[in-house]
Amino acid sequence: MRILSNQRFSQIMRVLPVLVLILVNSSLIARNEIRYYNIYFAAGDFKNKNILVIRKFEQEGKKYYIGVDPDNIETLIIPSNQIYVEPISWPQILIQYNNTAFIRAIQAAKKQSFSLQNSGIIHGFRKGNGVSLTIDLCPSNKPLDRIIFTKLIPAFQRFGKPVPIALSITGRFILTHSEDLFWLKGLITAEEISVTWINHTYNHRFNPKVPLNQNFLLEPNTDLNFEILETEIALLQHGLLPSVFFRFPGLVSDHNMMDKVTDYGLIPIGSDAWLAKGEPIRPGSIVLIHGNGNEPLGISDFMRLLQAEKSSIMKREWLLYDLRESLENEFQQ
Numbered sequence: 001m002r003i004l005s006n007q008r009f010s011q012i013m014r015v016l017p018v019l020v021l022i023l024v025n026s027s028l029i030a031r032n033e034i035r036y037y038n039i040y041f042a043a044g045d046f047k048n049k050n051i052l053v054i055r056k057f058e059q060e061g062k063k064y065y066i067g068v069d070p071d072n073i074e075t076l077i078i079p080s081n082q083i084y085v086e087p088i089s090w091p092q093i094l095i096q097y098n099n100t101a102f103i104r105a106i107q108a109a110k111k112q113s114f115s116l117q118n119s120g121i122i123h124g125f126r127k128g129n130g131v132s133l134t135i136d137l138c139p140s141n142k143p144l145d146r147i148i149f150t151k152l153i154p155a156f157q158r159f160g161k162p163v164p165i166a167l168s169i170t171g172r173f174i175l176t177h178s179e180d181l182f183w184l185k186g187l188i189t190a191e192e193i194s195v196t197w198i199n200h201t202y203n204h205r206f207n208p209k210v211p212l213n214q215n216f217l218l219e220p221n222t223d224l225n226f227e228i229l230e231t232e233i234a235l236l237q238h239g240l241l242p243s244v245f246f247r248f249p250g251l252v253s254d255h256n257m258m259d260k261v262t263d264y265g266l267i268p269i270g271s272d273a274w275l276a277k278g279e280p281i282r283p284g285s286i287v288l289i290h291g292n293g294n295e296p297l298g299i300s301d302f303m304r305l306l307q308a309e310k311s312s313i314m315k316r317e318w319l320l321y322d323l324r325e326s327l328e329n330e331f332q333q
């Protein structure tokens with residue numbers, strides 16, 4: 001009897017830590033879990049500014065909105081009890097807010113949607129002497145190219161920290177690169193960099209054997225709702241704020257897909273300077289490089305460029321612009 005109960009005791013002791021771990025983990029997940037995440041269009045005043053609401057969700061039993069300031073294209077998370085909103089349809093927003101930078105950028109993107117590649121906004125503010133750097137984090141088994149960040153920071157931070165960068169991130173990258181995300185969050189917290197998170201879809205499917213008009217997001221049976229909203233949820237669950245910027249996987253889209261994506265309240269961003277393709281940088285360029293270990297050419301081009309432009313960077317003739325501010329300046333009245 002005694003031996004049996006000892007055996008049982010040791011069995012329980014073996015299982016107990018595992019049980020505790022499972023319980024702790026599931027309670028942590030449950031606490032951060034985002035529920036009922038969906039598109040929701042409404043408008044209301046928050047801190048003396050008229051804000052457009054584009055999403056709503058619940059977290060830890062509380063209700064929140066994701067809002068966008070239509071004048072400066074900044075997103076913010078607002079607890080639902082801190083704002084009174086009136087629902088408004090997306091077509092109504094397009095009409096009523098047509099003079100804001102947000103809707104002007106959406107309309108400009110829609111006009112640039114008749115080619116299969118590189119539709120949407122491909123450059124920002126042209127009157128200055130800066131460019132916006134966008135780094136794509138497509139799904140990859142390789143680690144983040146940290147060298148981009150470790151080289152950029154000392155090159156630009158003398159003109160002010162944090163150094164502005166836009167990262168186009170996929171849900172799959174978030175899923176498999178938690179250490180890299182942790183490292184990036186450290187740089188953000190230390191105010192070394194500021195990041196605009198661009199939605200680059202969740203799966204970013206690609207089939208090298210299929211023509212472009214049926215590839216990437218144009219693949220038949222693509223669940224666009226999942227691709228867009230799950231990426232936003234993944235960002236939020238990591239404590240990162242989604243922007244209203246979107247980048248088509250492979251920069252591939254058609255007119256119909258452009259309309260569908262902008263109907264989520266998102267601004268598709270292309271590039272007029274994909275460095276690995278040898279495209280030159282001009283004032284206001286939206287520069288594209290890949291940071292997922294798959295495009296060493298673009299990275300080395302960018303490093304060479306930094307070296308070549310060193311003296312103009314020193315003289316502030318060559319600056320890095322925050323993508324959001326650059327588009328705000330380009331599209332404001």
Ligand SMILES: [Zn+2]
Nearest residue numbers: 136138249250
């Ligand atoms: Zn990509």
